[in-house]
Amino acid sequence: MLLRIAMLSIHTSPLANPGQTKDAGGMNVYIRELARELAKQNILIDIFTRWTDEQVPQIVQLAPNARVIHIKAGPLAPIHKDELYQYTPTFARHIDEFRRREGNRYDVIHSHYWLSGVAAMRLACTWGIPHITMFHTLARLKQQANPAATEPPLRLEMEQRLIHHVDRIIAATADERTQLMRSCGGTDQQVEVIPCGVDLQLFTPQSKKWAREQLGLPEEQPLLLFAGRLDPFKGPDVLLHAARLMQKKTHVVIVGGQLEGDRDLEQLRHLAEELQLSSRVHFLGARPRAEMPLLYSAVDVTVVPSYHESFGLAAVESLACGTPVVATRAGGLTTVIQHSQTGFLVPRNPGFFAERLDLLLSDPELAARMSAAARSSILKFGWESVASQMRELYEDMVEEGRCLVAL
Template identity: 40%
Template sequence: MRVAMISMHTSPLQQPGSGDAGGMNVYVLNTARELARQGVEVDIFTRATRPSQGEVVDVEKGLRVINIVAGPYDGLEKEALPTQLAAFAGGVVQFHRCNDVDYDLIHSHYWLSGQVGWLLRDLWEVPLVHTAHTLAAVKNAHRGDDDSPESEARRICEQQLVDNAEVLVVNTQEETLDLIDHYDADPDRIAVVTPGTDTALFTPGTDRNTERSRRLLGIPLDAELVAFVGRLQQFKGPQVLIRATAEMLRRNPERKLRVIICGGASGAATTERQYMNLAAELGVSRRVRFLDPRPPEELVTIYQAADIVAVPSYNESFGLVAMEAQACGTPVVAARVGGLPVAVSEGETGVLVDGHDTGDWADALENLLDDDDTRLRMATDAVQHAANFSWSNSAAQLAAVYAEALSLEVDNCPQRRERAEGL
């Protein structure tokens, strides 16, 4: 089987936590790698952002990233990407024609890619599998007061994909309900494929590892450390953690609390400085450190050094940061939204907080920091919980979804019938 994955607006090779790169990048790259290792050939089409990358990047056997030139390399905000849909689709068609390569199926990620996938589905007469990752209607329902709403144009495009894709892949049952409630999706065309984590990379730290990680980060060994990993945008909630930090220190100024916020600004209206300014306004600048985005190999150091990882998002389709932290043996305090109640086993591997009230978040973090026995028990249970989620299993589930998609409506399309019989 050969699959064309489409990830137009962000490359799976881009550093997660910077710009628009995040959990989706991790998901696309890791599922594609595991699919390739299981015998499915995968080409990921993405928009070129650097001329030095070249058109084709061989990631590993059976997996390539194809960089399509569509618009300028630099300076194109995500909000302007819809203007490049035709150019991007044309680039994919040209690559397909010039390289004499045929695909059995298209898997698009995010609504921009879905619009391209919808066009190519009809040109190539192959099934379209679509993963939204986030949905406009859901983001608007959960957005913070300071967040800009998602456009009606995006919601309409998402509705078109819900109506036209052969299969809609979601991360959790919660997303299934979102598609049904907000987009009137047919539940028979929705497949739940749970994401995974790299448990070979994200591993629990020993006391020695924790001490080494803290030394590398310049964190005192006797400090209480809470970490946030992700893009710096209101929707991800770093401001929630900063305000909760100020509240905990207001209650107890002698508390040896430190906070690390690791990530880059996301969106045209967001800068790292605004979160630094918030910390300064609340008088906690000396307690909160901001780190640039870093590769997964270096995130392990942060997870192992932390007592708690906070995930105060306003919505998450799953919560890969929460799973990575747990794989490293670090309990999680997360918002009770989206897929986070699946990623975090409440009371066993972490704590779920209703809403984003500053006092409630301060209470949750404070209670867990003060309860060493519970926190250490959760650390042990978190590793076992994360072990149940693997990218290999996610890829196997996807391969089964692909096989099922190839069998749909084959009687109405001779080319599809030939492909299904050949596979």
């Protein structure tokens, strides 16, 4: 069955470098790599995203059978995602105009994040095709993880509307599926578990000594890594506070953000100064994807102190490189990390992180056991397997639609 899939990602492009902006992270990697692997399986993928840079061509060939298509909706410039809802009707209309100009017919529409889901609801109705969505993060679950943070009422309302209208919801883990059903109203038949993936060819263990030499990092000191968006929800500040409490004088490598003019990064610099850690904290900014295996291999531990993660891509990539992970006991991280075997899961508190990091860095045998077990623990998350599961879901949805038409 030759399928043509329309993917929607209005607020961030799969071409964006993870960690470079607040909106560029694991979701970008997920969409890009999933599309590439589905394309290898002879599925035609068009990814629609908002056009924000006139220097970027409207159509970028991501891979044979996979394209990224930039759609005009609002100003041809980056804007905050909280301002994007008003442009979702325009986004949907221009996607449909593009489809009609090319004479295409899509079999399934697959939206990512709630804003894309809003636009996709319109298109699924117009085109008469199944709508699959993946929220990646849900406002209600974020609020449960961090009650002090508020989410826009509009987002809460539209996520609930989506849950009641879409044909299928993709959850990255069984835990997320349970939360979608218990807290958000998803149904047993509606929510499917298909994990996120990792590029097992790119993310492989490398010599720690060689990696540190290549990156110019201290060769003899313990190194901890934070990699991701410098969003308070991700908790890079928790890592800095933990480093201050540790008995081991570790160095901290922070990968993400812009080295100049980045408010979040500057706040972390100030915090490092206040904690008297400046000489031991290395801000590298967002790094090219191809460099990340070097970074994971160079450090002793990757630290993921988020309030919540639907999956935890940085944790999976680190384990693929043979590097243990210490992370918050929350969300998908409890599925990815095997506590006491490939890392530690702790409450989101600097003291708990400091205690487990000290333990791991002080016990070379324990660290070696975790490192040896890390990669084999996540082989099931290879992209070929993930894409095959997604393809089967697409095919099932198309068949269900045909049965309904026949009735």
